[in-house]
Amino acid sequence: MDTNIIQAAIPKFIEGFKVTIWLSLIGIIGALIVGLICSLLQYFKVPIVSKIISAYIELSRNTPLLIQLFFLYYAFPVIGLKLSATFCGFIGLTFLGGSYMSEAFSGGFNGVSNTQIDAGKAIGMSRRQLARYVVFPQGLSLSMPALSANIIFLIKETSIFSVIAIPELTNTALDLIGIYYRSNEYLLMLVIAYAIILIPLSIVLTILERRVRYGSFGN
Amino acid sequence: MAKEILRVEKLNKFYAKQQILYDVDFSIAQGEVLALLGPSGSGKSTLIRCLNGLEEFSTGDLFFDGQKMVPTEKNWQQIRQKIGMVFQSYDLFSNLTVLENIVLGPIKVQKKSRSQAVQIATRLLKRVGLADYLQTYPRQLSGGQKQRIAIVRALALHPEVMLFDEVTASLDPEMVRGVLEIIKELSEKDNMTMIIVTHEMNFAEQIADRVLFLEDGHILENTPSKQFFVNSQTERAREFLESMKF
Numbered sequence A: 001m002d003t004n005i006i007q008a009a010i011p012k013f014i015e016g017f018k019v020t021i022w023l024s025l026i027g028i029i030g031a032l033i034v035g036l037i038c039s040l041l042q043y044f045k046v047p048i049v050s051k052i053i054s055a056y057i058e059l060s061r062n063t064p065l066l067i068q069l070f071f072l073y074y075a076f077p078v079i080g081l082k083l084s085a086t087f088c089g090f091i092g093l094t095f096l097g098g099s100y101m102s103e104a105f106s107g108g109f110n111g112v113s114n115t116q117i118d119a120g121k122a123i124g125m126s127r128r129q130l131a132r133y134v135v136f137p138q139g140l141s142l143s144m145p146a147l148s149a150n151i152i153f154l155i156k157e158t159s160i161f162s163v164i165a166i167p168e169l170t171n172t173a174l175d176l177i178g179i180y181y182r183s184n185e186y187l188l189m190l191v192i193a194y195a196i197i198l199i200p201l202s203i204v205l206t207i208l209e210r211r212v213r214y215g216s217f218g219n
Numbered sequence B: 001m002a003k004e005i006l007r008v009e010k011l012n013k014f015y016a017k018q019q020i021l022y023d024v025d026f027s028i029a030q031g032e033v034l035a036l037l038g039p040s041g042s043g044k045s046t047l048i049r050c051l052n053g054l055e056e057f058s059t060g061d062l063f064f065d066g067q068k069m070v071p072t073e074k075n076w077q078q079i080r081q082k083i084g085m086v087f088q089s090y091d092l093f094s095n096l097t098v099l100e101n102i103v104l105g106p107i108k109v110q111k112k113s114r115s116q117a118v119q120i121a122t123r124l125l126k127r128v129g130l131a132d133y134l135q136t137y138p139r140q141l142s143g144g145q146k147q148r149i150a151i152v153r154a155l156a157l158h159p160e161v162m163l164f165d166e167v168t169a170s171l172d173p174e175m176v177r178g179v180l181e182i183i184k185e186l187s188e189k190d191n192m193t194m195i196i197v198t199h200e201m202n203f204a205e206q207i208a209d210r211v212l213f214l215e216d217g218h219i220l221e222n223t224p225s226k227q228f229f230v231n232s233q234t235e236r237a238r239e240f241l242e243s244m245k246f
């Protein structure tokens, strides 16, 4: 283990770190938006659209992100759609994450007990009012654990972006290993860099989960 | 004779192929208190839930204030403001404070102003002795407190009829009395029309004008309360009363 090598590589890792953070951030935001929209459309059982969404969710959850990325990066140019690597990464993460987030939201909405819904109906609320004031607030807090698991999962998935040459953390480390033939130092740095992102984040998410947990208390 | 407020005619209810209610017929007059009694599984909850559309009935008619109920979602939303319901499991909205639980209906459903709704809520909460709990969340309350607030939530819409489905069945014994007293006061002071499902026989005997005795989805008795508890018409009802004395 050579500390000089580690020191020399820090600037490059910081660059990779920024790319990973940035991509994760926009990808997760995209996934949350897509997921929320899909879950709402499914909750209200919008005809046809909900069928299409189910198909999307199956497709997205049952194909590896790697293949989804290859598709965006190599197959789309064939039909004249050339996407930048970063944009592919963003779309890929949103496409994959959207389905996971949608399932997380739906799980929360469906987890709201029927007796709460009966109580809402009994005071004359319409289905929409019930959704807005009872089901969604409670469902969101019920879905928090699944949402945060997905957030962590998606950040880890960004390491796959190295295969389409996005200079994020994993790509940076693999590049350096290829150039200097030193794997111990770079792999250690890689692990530490992911830990710096994921450990504090998962602590924050756990705290957040606790704060919103009221919805699962019932009654 | 007071005016008839609710009438049920030839109501039948199936779950899938299984029949749960058979040709149920009865009516209730303004200010009358009806106790709906019967063994567990006889269909009491199903019947009472049919009255405000929480369960669909398969055939039969419902008349409210002399008008035949056309069972569309919109109509049910109207009727439910006039028929309040309280459940065994309280079911206050866990994401809302006591105050928000109570004003939700008046504000969102009945389009009352917030200040008006808050006024109604405060007055009713005072009445059940819980005026200090406006900003409390349901999880911080005891079962008895939750149930009293659930009653207030229903009353805030100014219903003409109240349905109570085993509202004391989940309560610790020392909480039961407070809730029953509120129901009794509703009848005595406000002359509220009520249908009460309960297994508190003493309470039923005190409060009910009439008893509907249900078994296996059939109404076996529709008898004035005085007579029912002293001298029921059917053998089954006598056996039932005997079994409730444990």
Ligand SMILES: Nc1ncnc2c1ncn2[C@@H]1O[C@H](COP(=O)(O)OP(=O)(O)O)[C@@H](O)[C@H]1O
Residues within 6 Å of the ligand: B015, B020, B038, B039, B040, B041, B042, B043, B044, B045, B046, B047
């Ligand atoms: N959702 C349901 N699906 C099928 N059967 C049901 C359902 N709810 C109740 N039942 C049946 O209907 C009958 C009456 O139930 P219920 O109205 O709850 O009785 P009670 O309130 O008198 O105890 C019971 O046999 C019960 O098993």
Ligand SMILES: [Mg+2]
Residues within 6 Å of the ligand: B044, B045, B046, B166
């Ligand atoms: Mg019942």
